[in-house]
Amino acid sequence: MTIARVRPAIFFSLLALLVAGALIVPHVANRGVVFLSGVVAINVVFGIAFNLAFAKAGILSFGNAMFFAVGAYCAGYLITQQNHLPFVVILLAAAGCGGLLALVTGLLALRRASGVYFAVITLAVGALVHVLIMKLNFLGRNDGLVGVNRPIIDLGLVELDLARGDAYYYFIIASCALLVTLMWVLWSNRFGRSLQGVKSDPMRASFLGIDIDRKRLIALVLSGSITALAGAIYAPWAQIVTPELAHWSFSTMPLLFTLLGGSAFFLGPAVGAILFGLLDYATRSLIGISDLLVGGLLLAVVLSVPGGVLGLLGSLLARVRAPSSPRREGRA
Amino acid sequence: MSTLLDARGIFKDYGRIKVLKNVDLDLGEGERHVVIGPNGAGKTTLFKVLSGETRPSAGTISLNGRDVTHEAGFMRTRSGVGRSFQVARVFLEMTALDNIIVAVEAREATRRPWAGLLRLSAARTVADEAESLLAALGLAAARETPAETLSHGDRKRLELAMNLALRPKLLMLDEPTAGMSPTDRQAAVNLIDKVVRENGLSLLLTEHDMGVVFQLGTRISVLHYGEVVVSGLPAEVRANPLVREIYLGRNAGHA
Ligand SMILES: Nc1ncnc2c1ncn2[C@@H]1O[C@H](COP(=O)(O)OP(=O)(O)O)[C@@H](O)[C@H]1O
Ligand SMILES: [Mg+2]
Numbered sequence: 001m002t003i004a005r006v007r008p009a010i011f012f013s014l015l016a017l018l019v020a021g022a023l024i025v026p027h028v029a030n031r032g033v034v035f036l037s038g039v040v041a042i043n044v045v046f047g048i049a050f051n052l053a054f055a056k057a058g059i060l061s062f063g064n065a066m067f068f069a070v071g072a073y074c075a076g077y078l079i080t081q082q083n084h085l086p087f088v089v090i091l092l093a094a095a096g097c098g099g100l101l102a103l104v105t106g107l108l109a110l111r112r113a114s115g116v117y118f119a120v121i122t123l124a125v126g127a128l129v130h131v132l133i134m135k136l137n138f139l140g141r142n143d144g145l146v147g148v149n150r151p152i153i154d155l156g157l158v159e160l161d162l163a164r165g166d167a168y169y170y171f172i173i174a175s176c177a178l179l180v181t182l183m184w185v186l187w188s189n190r191f192g193r194s195l196q197g198v199k200s201d202p203m204r205a206s207f208l209g210i211d212i213d214r215k216r217l218i219a220l221v222l223s224g225s226i227t228a229l230a231g232a233i234y235a236p237w238a239q240i241v242t243p244e245l246a247h248w249s250f251s252t253m254p255l256l257f258t259l260l261g262g263s264a265f266f267l268g269p270a271v272g273a274i275l276f277g278l279l280d281y282a283t284r285s286l287i288g289i290s291d292l293l294v295g296g297l298l299l300a301v302v303l304s305v306p307g308g309v310l311g312l313l314g315s316l317l318a319r320v321r322a323p324s325s326p327r328r329e330g331r332a
Numbered sequence: 333m334s335t336l337l338d339a340r341g342i343f344k345d346y347g348r349i350k351v352l353k354n355v356d357l358d359l360g361e362g363e364r365h366v367v368i369g370p371n372g373a374g375k376t377t378l379f380k381v382l383s384g385e386t387r388p389s390a391g392t393i394s395l396n397g398r399d400v401t402h403e404a405g406f407m408r409t410r411s412g413v414g415r416s417f418q419v420a421r422v423f424l425e426m427t428a429l430d431n432i433i434v435a436v437e438a439r440e441a442t443r444r445p446w447a448g449l450l451r452l453s454a455a456r457t458v459a460d461e462a463e464s465l466l467a468a469l470g471l472a473a474a475r476e477t478p479a480e481t482l483s484h485g486d487r488k489r490l491e492l493a494m495n496l497a498l499r500p501k502l503l504m505l506d507e508p509t510a511g512m513s514p515t516d517r518q519a520a521v522n523l524i525d526k527v528v529r530e531n532g533l534s535l536l537l538t539e540h541d542m543g544v545v546f547q548l549g550t551r552i553s554v555l556h557y558g559e560v561v562v563s564g565l566p567a568e569v570r571a572n573p574l575v576r577e578i579y580l581g582r583n584a585g586h587a
Contacts, residue, residue, distance in 0.1 A: 002476070003426065004433045004459060006452035188452045190437045197423055197434050204421040204491075207383065208438040208498065209409040 003196065006188045014267060015177060018044075022173045026166045033281070035237075038169050040277035041176040042234050043257060047269025048183050049226040050254030055263040056192055057219035058199035060115060062251040063105055063122035064227050066129040067098045069246035071228030073133065074098075076145040076241035081138075087151040087162075091232050098228020099221045101129070106220040111213050123248055130246040144242035148235045168237060175233055179226060180270070186222065187266050195219055227254075260301055262308025271309055335397070336361050336502055336534050337382065337413075342391035344377055344558075351377045352388070353558045359502070364528065364535040366545050369555035375538035376418055378555065379506050382536070383415045384408045410442050414495030415504040420487040424480040428471050428490050431479055432462040435497035462497065469493045469523065485516050489523070496527060503528065504536045509544050521547050546570070554578075 025037045046068060053059040074094040078085055109121040133139050140146075150163040153171075162168040186192055197205040198212045206212050235241050244250065253276075254269065261272030276298075283293050305312045337359040344352035351374045359365045369375050380386045382393060384405030393401045400408055409415075423431050433454045440448070440458065448455060454462075466472055469489045474482055479490060488508060495503060508524060509517040521544050528535050539545050545552060546566050553563040554575050562572045569575055 001427075002430055004430050004454040004462075008452065185450070185452065189449055190441060190451070190454070191449060193430075193434050193454075194438060194441065196426070197438070200423040200425060201421050203385070203417070204423065204494075205438075206404075206406045207409050207415050207421075208435050208494065209406050209442050210438050211404075211406050 003188075003193055011184055011188075011266070015180065018270065019173060019177050023170075026169060034166060034169055036277060036281055038172045038237050039234070040273055041172050042230050042237070043253070043273035043277070044270040045176050045179045045183075045230040045233075046227060047254045047257035047261075047273045048180060048266070049223045049230065051258045051263055051266075051269045052183055052187060052226075053219045053223035054255075054258060055268075056187060056195040056199060057216050058114075059110070059216060059220055059223075060119045061122045061220065061223070062119050062248060063102070063126050063224070064254050065248060065250035066122075066126040066246055067102060067224040067227035068231035068234070068250065069129065069133065069241075069243075070101055071095070071098050071231030072235040072241045072245050073139055073145070073231075074228070075232035075235040076148045077139065079148050079151065079236060080145055087153050090151075091229060094232030095225040095229045098231070099225030101228075102221045102224025103217070105224075106217045110216050110220060123251075126246065126248050126251065130243060130248070133246050134243050140241075142243065144240060145235075146240050148239050148241060150236040150239070162236070172233055172237060176230075179229060183226065184266055256298060256302075258308075260298060260308055262310035262312075262314075264307065265310040268308050268310050275309065334361050335359070336363075337393070337395055337536065339382060339393045340391055342378070342381055342393070343389045344374075344381055344386070345389045351558050352381065355391070355555070355558070355560050357382075357553060357560065357563075359534055359536055361501075361534055362532070364537065364548055364550045366549035366552050367536070367538045367555055368540060368542075368545050368552060369538075370540065373555040374558040375555055376506055377558075379415065379504060379538060383413060383504060409498065409500075412499075412501035413504060414498050414500035414502070416488070416491050416495060416506055416508065418506045418510060420484070420491040422479045422482075422487055422490050422494065425478060427476050427478055428474040428482065428486075429459075429462055429466055429476070431490055432465050432493050432497050433458060435494035436461050439498050465493045465497055468527075469496075485512055485520070488520070492523075492527065496531065499531075500533065502534045502536065506538050507540070508537065509539065509541055517541065517544065524548060 022037060022041060026034050029037070046064070050061070050064050053061060071094040074097045075090050078090045078093060105122060105125050109118055113121055134142055150168045153160040153162060160167065162171050194205070194210055195215055197208065198210060198215045202212050231245065257269040257272030257276060259272070260275055261268035261270065279294050279297060286293060301309070307315070335358050339355065339357045342352050342355040343350070355378060357365070357367070357378070367375050367378065381388045384400070384403060384407070387402065391401070392399060395408060395411055395413065423434065426434065436458045437454065466475060469492060471486065471489055471493065474486055479487060482490065505524065509520050512520060525548060527533070535548070537548060549566055551564065552566055552569040553560050554569065556578055561578070562569055562575050
């Protein structure tokens with residue numbers, strides 16, 4: 001499979017399918033399901049943003065909870081305290097805060113530590129951010145921020161009141177589709193290919209003239225700011241922001257989506273997030289054992305299909321195709 | 333002839349192990365300088381120091397008259413140095429063609445960092461250039477083959493193609509024929525000779541096969557326990573009694 005020829009038609013058909021599915025939900029399901037569906041869309045962005053750094057640049061970060069939380073708190077604070085600011089400005093501020101935090105973390109640790117060591121450092125910085133959030137009065141300490149209202153977007157001629165009906169849900173779907181497309185461009189273009197080189201063989205990449213430290217840093221900052229955006233979009237959806245978002249255990253979610261769907265595929269984390277949402281919904285009445293069931297199922301999938309669901313599908317497809325179309329004889 | 337690369341008084345220690353001891357080495361434009369020496373002499377270490385993979389413990393390195401002693405490897409690459417590794421380093425999961433495309437794109441990105449980022453597939457010109465490099469190095473049949481399934485020799489050629497994609501002025505090859513059969517070795521030597529000629533490159537090569545050394549080199553330096561013991565024209569080096577004693581004598585049966 002070449003990475004130099006990209007086929008947008010395939011990506012956009014799949015994206016259209018996902019968006020269409022999401023747009024049907026409010027017409028056929030109750031409010032609880034619509035809420036869950038919005039969360040799944042945000043999780044799709046959360047997961048892919050993690051995997052952009054993980055699968056493409058080889059950065060294992062457990063800082064994604066803090067990026068998400070920083071974005072959510074930034075939006076929560078500005079919406080509750082600085083209500084006059086346009087929502088777009090609030091979103092940009094959240095992305096900026098997430099990117100800045102990623103930049104600081106990356107400058108501190110990325111050059112010095114790699115792999116698991118870097119992951120541990122992000123865990124430590126994440127714990128610091130978690131403690132900080134719980135100590136700061138203006139962020140509501142243990143209680144977090146409540147009354148994070150859905151905003152009105154002023155487009156000059158028309159005003160979009162996102163508080164009405166399912167408006168905010170549609171806003172989530174549109175903005176998530178946009179972010180997914182942006183990440184797909186970064187994954188597929190020259191930048192994505194050079195990231196893959198940095199991950200595949202850093203020494204070779206270096207001696208192609210690639211500044212590998214800078215590339216890794218950029219990947220982390222992109223991942224951090226897009227994750228913060230996901231958090232900022234989430235805040236008015238939940239209408240409450242709590243310190244649990246910054247807890248390290250929340251960082252395992254995007255990793256889970258990624259492993260479940262398949263890290264080698266751009267849409268792997270999307271598939272993972274959707275499957276996780278379905279699983280969560282299917283076991284919602286089994287209070288107490290629901291977590292156990294979900295955890296066990298996920299463990300089973302991750303252990304039995306190392307390439308994720310998409311990896312499994314891919315190899316099944318290859319097996320079905322193999323007898324009918326004999327492959328060209330390659331060089332030994 | 334102007335000096336391209338000039339290394340003066342290079343020392344390199346790994347802890348208490350002194351690998352390079354006061355090495356002087358220079359390379360003029362268009363020259364083909366071969367560093368020979370038995371295994372463990374410090375040839376690869378010298379390569380690492382010259383290319384910027386590691387810093388020397390002492391000494392200075394200049395490139396085109398500019399002091400690059402403390403410059404990172406990727407910066408030296410950007411100023412026109414391509415290097416190979418004793419065991420070829422390529423992107424194993426990518427196809428041969430993609431490996432070269434990534435190299436061409438890396439060169440382009442150095443020149444114009446912000447151009448073409450909205451483009452998804454590799455540009456037509458980039459793909460064409462990669463295709464012709466692939467063909468020039470006899471790898472056309474391996475176009476779609478992931479590098480991990482290529483033979484050792486094919487990977488070396490692929491790595492050479494990636495280096496040529498950078499359009500370097502100086503090519504540094506660390507034992508380009510190591511582990512090859514005599515026929516493959518001769519083919520590799522001919523190929524290197526051809527690409528160096530066609531691209532007007534300067535060459536710095538390490539080698540321990542004497543046949544290769546005398547076919548490719550215009551100047552030879554002998555590294556022995558981390559010291560340059562002799563440096564000069566091939567004929568001079570061949571005639572040097574010290575070289576005969578420490579190197580040629582022992583390896584005569586191999587060459
Ligand atoms: N990273 C290192 N740490 C310690 N010793 C090393 C290291 N790299 C090389 N050496 C030692 O330096 C000497 C020269 O090695 P090398 O440069 O690979 O020689 P050559 O390429 O001529 O075979 C060897 O004795 C080797 O053990
Ligand atoms: Mg060596």
